[in-house]
Amino acid sequence: MTRNFSAWPIYALLGILSAPLAVMYLFLVIDTFTNAPPGSLIPNEFTFHHWRFLWDASVTGDVWGPTATTFLFATTMVVIVLAVSSTAGYAISRLNLPFRRFFLSGIMVMHAFPSVTLIIGVFLVLQFAGLYNTLIGVILVKASLMLPFGVWIMKGFYDQVPWEIEMAGVQDGASRFTVWRRLILPQVTPGLLSLGIFAFIDGWSEFMLPRILAPSANFQVLSTYLNVVSDPNSTTYNFNLFKSVGLFYTLPILVLFAVFQNRLMNIFGGGTKG
Amino acid sequence: MQVTLKDFTKTFDDMTVIDKMNLTVEDGEMLALLGPSGCGKSTTLFAICGIHRINGGQILFGTRDVSNVPSQKRNVGVVFQNYALYPHLTVSENIAFPLSVRGDDKAKIEREVRAIAELTHIEELLARRPAQLSGGQQQRVALARALVRKPDVLLLDEPLANLDAKLRLEMRSEIRRIQLETGITAILVTHDQVEAMSMCDRIAIMNKGEILQIATPTDMYRAPVNKFVAGFLGNPPIVMLEGKASGDGRFIVNGGAGLPLPSRLANIPGDTPLSLGVRPEHFGAAGASQVSGTITFVEPQGRETLFDVTLADGVVLRSIQPAREDVALGHKVAWPLDAEKLLAFDATGQAV
Ligand SMILES: Nc1ncnc2c1ncn2[C@@H]1O[C@H](COP(=O)(O)OP(=O)(O)OP(=O)(O)O)[C@@H](O)[C@H]1O
Ligand SMILES: [Mg+2]
Numbered sequence: 001m002t003r004n005f006s007a008w009p010i011y012a013l014l015g016i017l018s019a020p021l022a023v024m025y026l027f028l029v030i031d032t033f034t035n036a037p038p039g040s041l042i043p044n045e046f047t048f049h050h051w052r053f054l055w056d057a058s059v060t061g062d063v064w065g066p067t068a069t070t071f072l073f074a075t076t077m078v079v080i081v082l083a084v085s086s087t088a089g090y091a092i093s094r095l096n097l098p099f100r101r102f103f104l105s106g107i108m109v110m111h112a113f114p115s116v117t118l119i120i121g122v123f124l125v126l127q128f129a130g131l132y133n134t135l136i137g138v139i140l141v142k143a144s145l146m147l148p149f150g151v152w153i154m155k156g157f158y159d160q161v162p163w164e165i166e167m168a169g170v171q172d173g174a175s176r177f178t179v180w181r182r183l184i185l186p187q188v189t190p191g192l193l194s195l196g197i198f199a200f201i202d203g204w205s206e207f208m209l210p211r212i213l214a215p216s217a218n219f220q221v222l223s224t225y226l227n228v229v230s231d232p233n234s235t236t237y238n239f240n241l242f243k244s245v246g247l248f249y250t251l252p253i254l255v256l257f258a259v260f261q262n263r264l265m266n267i268f269g270g271g272t273k274g
Numbered sequence: 275m276q277v278t279l280k281d282f283t284k285t286f287d288d289m290t291v292i293d294k295m296n297l298t299v300e301d302g303e304m305l306a307l308l309g310p311s312g313c314g315k316s317t318t319l320f321a322i323c324g325i326h327r328i329n330g331g332q333i334l335f336g337t338r339d340v341s342n343v344p345s346q347k348r349n350v351g352v353v354f355q356n357y358a359l360y361p362h363l364t365v366s367e368n369i370a371f372p373l374s375v376r377g378d379d380k381a382k383i384e385r386e387v388r389a390i391a392e393l394t395h396i397e398e399l400l401a402r403r404p405a406q407l408s409g410g411q412q413q414r415v416a417l418a419r420a421l422v423r424k425p426d427v428l429l430l431d432e433p434l435a436n437l438d439a440k441l442r443l444e445m446r447s448e449i450r451r452i453q454l455e456t457g458i459t460a461i462l463v464t465h466d467q468v469e470a471m472s473m474c475d476r477i478a479i480m481n482k483g484e485i486l487q488i489a490t491p492t493d494m495y496r497a498p499v500n501k502f503v504a505g506f507l508g509n510p511p512i513v514m515l516e517g518k519a520s521g522d523g524r525f526i527v528n529g530g531a532g533l534p535l536p537s538r539l540a541n542i543p544g545d546t547p548l549s550l551g552v553r554p555e556h557f558g559a560a561g562a563s564q565v566s567g568t569i570t571f572v573e574p575q576g577r578e579t580l581f582d583v584t585l586a587d588g589v590v591l592r593s594i595q596p597a598r599e600d601v602a603l604g605h606k607v608a609w610p611l612d613a614e615k616l617l618a619f620d621a622t623g624q625a626v
Pocket of ligand 1: 286287291309310311312313314315316317318465
């Protein structure tokens with residue numbers, strides 16, 4: 001950044017504007033580890049009491065089951081989204097497909113389409129396929145809803161790989177598949193990485209679809225679990241406990257963001273070319 | 275390996291870019307495909323290596339018809355204009371790629387990569403990545419990669435276009451040296467006549483998808499088949515004068531005076547429309563006839579000086595001479611014209 005003007009007024013303004021959020025987060029963290037006397041915000045006691053749900057299933061029910069399910073949900077989604085986007089994006093970017101334009105515009109439309117509006121159709125399809133109320137059904141739906149975005153982003157990354165690299169590979173005697181796997185794929189790994197993280201976060205935080213498409217299933221994901229914990233009418237309701245579970249739920253996402261924030265930005269740099 | 279194009283035809287959608295081209299590149303020869311931008315040089319090259327499917331005719335390597343053989347099986351090495359190195363691989367991995375795809379064992383790959391790196395003088399760069407190389411070094415790596423599996427034919431698409439002037443000079447002789455040392459049949463695509471003339475055994479000059487002339491650089495320069503070829507070769511370029519024959523062995527410039535014709539054209543009938551081409555080195559050095567005029571432009575080029583001389587009737591002739599300062603802008607001069615070396619073309623542009 002050029003230093004033609006001093007940056008501190010901007011920082012100050014941003015600091016003031018985001019202070020409430022930061023303070024709230026700070027209290028969220030503090031509250032989960034402390035008790036405060038009634039009517040006060042200042043804690044007077046350090047405790048792990050609110051985190052006891054981690055080892056005591058009698059508090060809010062078992063938390064590790066939903067955690068495992070959520071993890072499975074998110075990773076499966078990553079696998080599906082990456083597998084399909086990396087191949088479909090390549091095909092749309094490079095191969096002389098029949099109906100290529102149709103695919104492209106279809107993807108564009110789906111990309112912009114609010115997925116909630118599809119839910120009735122999705123519901124019917126799942127019913128028909130016998131996947132209603134199953135984890136697989138929810139994963140498939142969630143992954144396919146993300147695919148237009150994924151394919152489009154990957155196409156953008158493939159578009160930026162010079163055409164000559166591919167031709168050079170073919171001239172060097174490699175099959176198209178080898179060229180893709182050994183020469184082209186390594187050039188789009190930043191895209192794959194960002195897309196994978198996005199897919200993971202998206203899967204991890206999904207709440208709607210499990211609720212709607214598997215309301216009475218025998219599995220729970222963390223978001224629905226949190227929903228139960230946060231129900232003020234339930235017998236076990238405890239605000240600090242709710243905060244702890246909430247923090248536990250957000251933690252992986254926060255860590256992912258902290259570690260990969262720079263990488264995530266380049267999805268917008270790489271995925272813009274039509 | 276001899277490369278032959280027979281009635282090679284290429285169309286894109288409805289546009290015929292190359293129509294029934296015939297070309298033979300002899301075994302071990304380096305041939306330049308020279309022509310202006312968009313004339314179909316790259317198209318021809320990509321057809322030979324199999325990137326483009328041809329729409330008609332045949333491509334033969336030796337006696338083997340490769341028209342329908344996929345790129346992977348043609349055993350052609352290609353150097354692309356932007357080198358197309360694999361950015362995520364080191365130089366040695368780049369060069370090893372064709373061999374590893376073929377399934378050679380490690381020791382052999384190692385040996386071959388060393389050998390080719392030695393030939394192209396890049397031994398000390400093997401551990402680097404392409405982004406850490408200069409343009410000339412990238413060029414050498416691209417050459418090494420194209421040559422490492424001992425292809426039958428080497429194709430170079432404007433290999434020097436991305437280099438600066440000094441490197442271009444250096445790589446020109448380097449590419450030629452490597453081609454001669456390996457004895458490989460090579461086709462060089464370029465729109466730079468200097469490159470074509472200095473690097474190649476023969477030049478095939480193209481315009482609008484057609485080969486106009488195939489000859490050695492000297493023959494082509496001395497005896498171009500038509501006006502286009504004459505104008506394309508030579509820097510500073512030839513001066514073309516439009517006019518007609520006088521009937522007594524002279525040439526009359528449109529609206530002006532006469533110039534001598536070469537003696538081989540002494541019997542050309544009067545009033546035949548002609549174009550007369552005067553190369554700058556044929557005016558001002560030696561010759562039987564004198565032409566006088568005024569110097570209207572001087573361009574010192576170091577070793578040589580380029581003059582424009584305007585004759586009494588307004589015709590401008592160009593002269594290039596070893597650097598001299600005894601004449602200057604505005605001086606009247608009478609310089610010799612080497613009439614025997616002048617080029618003449620008929621109304622359709624063909625040499626006469
Ligand atoms: N893939 C393509 N689709 C349609 N037309 C093409 C295609 N490739 C080339 N052409 C056309 O074919 C003609 C010859 O192109 P080519 O690339 O062979 O020219 P070139 O001689 O290599 O020119 P340059 O010196 O600019 O590289 C041009 O008119 C070009 O527009
Ligand atoms: Mg070209």
